[in-house]
Amino acid sequence: MIWSDDRSTSASADLGSGGVDAAEIGVIGLGRMAQALVLPLIEAGLIDRERLRAVVASEASAQRLRQSHQLAVSTDPLQAWQAPVVLLAVKPQQLEAVATALGAVAEGPRPRLLISVLAGVTLARLQRLFPSCRCVRAVPNTPCLVRAGLTGLAWGEGVSAEQQEWVRLLFARVGEVLELPEPQLDAFLALTSSGPAFVALVAEAMADGAVAAGLPRSLAQHLAHRTLAGTAALLQERELHPGQLKDMVTSPAGTTIAGLRHLERAGLRSALIEAVLAAAERSRELA
Ligand SMILES: NC(=O)c1ccc[n+]([C@@H]2O[C@H](COP(=O)([O-])OP(=O)(O)OC[C@H]3O[C@@H](n4cnc5c(N)ncnc54)[C@H](OP(=O)(O)O)[C@@H]3O)[C@@H](O)[C@H]2O)c1
Structure with missing residues (x-):
């Protein structure tokens, strides 16, 4: 009771x-x-x-x-x-x-x-x-x-x-x-409640990339979701720092580092940091 x-x-x-x-x-x-x-x-x-x-x-x-x-x-x-x-x-x-x-x-x-x-x-x-x-x-x-x-x-x-x-x-x-x-x-909400929208955007964009590279849409979407879910599971279960996981899949002059160069040039990290911060600030404004 x-x-x-x-x-x-x-x-x-x-x-x-x-x-x-x-x-x-x-x-x-x-x-x-x-x-x-x-x-x-x-x-x-x-x-x-x-x-x-x-x-x-x-x-x-x-x-x-x-x-x-x-x-x-x-x-x-x-x-x-x-x-x-x-x-x-x-x-x-x-x-x-x-x-x-x-x-x-x-x-x-x-x-x-x-x-x-x-x-x-x-x-x-x-x-x-x-x-x-x-x-x-x-x-x-x-x-x-x-x-x-x-x-x-x-x-x-x-x-x-x-x-x-x-x-x-x-x-x-x-x-x-x-x-x-x-x-x-407010910060909790920005990461966990707004976060699913940010992650969904990443999933959608990664699937778009795979379609551009030649995969059918439904397969690309399925693979994008599984990749996100599998990565999150690996980070959590092995208690890996995200940087460790990144380095695990990045071989010299390989495919992953070629993609990472693009992400860094496009400012993905900074965009995500600012997105979470903006959501937290908006939550404070609503108060
Ligand atoms: N979505 C998220 O991830 C999330 C996370 C954390 C917190 N929240 C919070 O959850 C709240 C609801 O968000 P939501 O996305 O679920 O919004 P929503 O889908 O628009 O739901 C709002 C509900 O409130 C009803 N409503 C509006 N005015 C009312 C009134 N005067 N009396 C009784 N019911 C009324 C609406 O009815 P009608 O359908 O008839 O308009 C609708 O069922 C927000 O305050 C948001 O900050 C959301």
């Missing part, structure tokens, strides 16, 4: 491996990020499909989600707000509208725990907007969809040890969880 107060009877939330009793969770903004988190948890039986109360902005989205995932999705934020735990996953620009709608509700049950995935929205701001909730700031990434995600967590004031453990377990089901001081979350 994550609560020990008077609301606890309505929501047992043991996410342990045995005897899962899936929690009642509200989701405000069941868009791409929330789906990347929630759908694998539903598949794993850790969130009960029947007890998920999801909210989106438009009836068209709600209908699409009801049909595609057989979920109870509405456009009334109160539907989600009455759950003991709420995952907040609207765009940062949509936060004020949500807070205004919920702030107008004077009575009734409220979530004990609010987990926000909004880029750049600080714990202090969440606490100001939702004073009755304990707040957690989470930075998950899209590979959570295939349970290969990364999530950074920072705790707001008053989040109990039990609640922390519950949140850790929740995100651990879709990948690795790291706890960081809140100021580091």
Whole structure:
């Protein structure tokens, strides 16, 4: 259980491996990020499909989600707000509208725990907007969809040890969880949440190169993905420094050094460094 107060009877939330009793969770903004988190948890039986109360902005989205995932999705934020735990996953620009709608509700049950995935929205701001909730700031990434995600967590004031453990377990089901001081979350987001887009660009460009060199498109794409995945696995499993791996595949006057010369001339390293830095700065700006 994550609560020990008077609301606890309505929501047992043991996410342990045995005897899962899936929690009642509200989701405000069941868009791409929330789906990347929630759908694998539903598949794993850790969130009960029947007890998920999801909210989106438009009836068209709600209908699409009801049909595609057989979920109870509405456009009334109160539907989600009455759950003991709420995952907040609207765009940062949509936060004020949500807070205004919920702030107008004077009575009734409220979530004990609010987990926000909004880029750049600080714990202090969440606490100001939702004073009755304990707040957690989470930075998950899209590979959570295939349970290969990364999530950074920072705790707001008053989040109990039990609640922390519950949140850790929740995100651990879709990948690795790291706890960081809140100021580091912008850099974490830049690398791990924006990073998949940067890596996808590299995968696409490498496949383009292979097509230019004569391979069919589908084969080129498959090989590009496998090369990225295999390289990441090798770096991790052998605990290699990237420079070591580069040197392992670079023979004198060979093919790889010919390609590396081009990458250095084009400034690939500098472009990637600046891309991560720009994403971190944008995250700070959003705050
Ligand atoms: N994508 C990532 O990798 C990533 C990583 C970390 C954090 N995040 C954060 O995740 C959040 C969501 O990003 P996303 O890419 O999932 O965006 P998204 O796909 O556009 O999803 C936003 C969702 O919020 C709903 N919404 C908008 N206004 C609402 C309101 N007033 N009440 C209820 N629901 C409302 C939208 O409904 P409609 O469909 O009807 O418009 C949509 O379902 C952002 O704050 C972002 O910073 C994303």
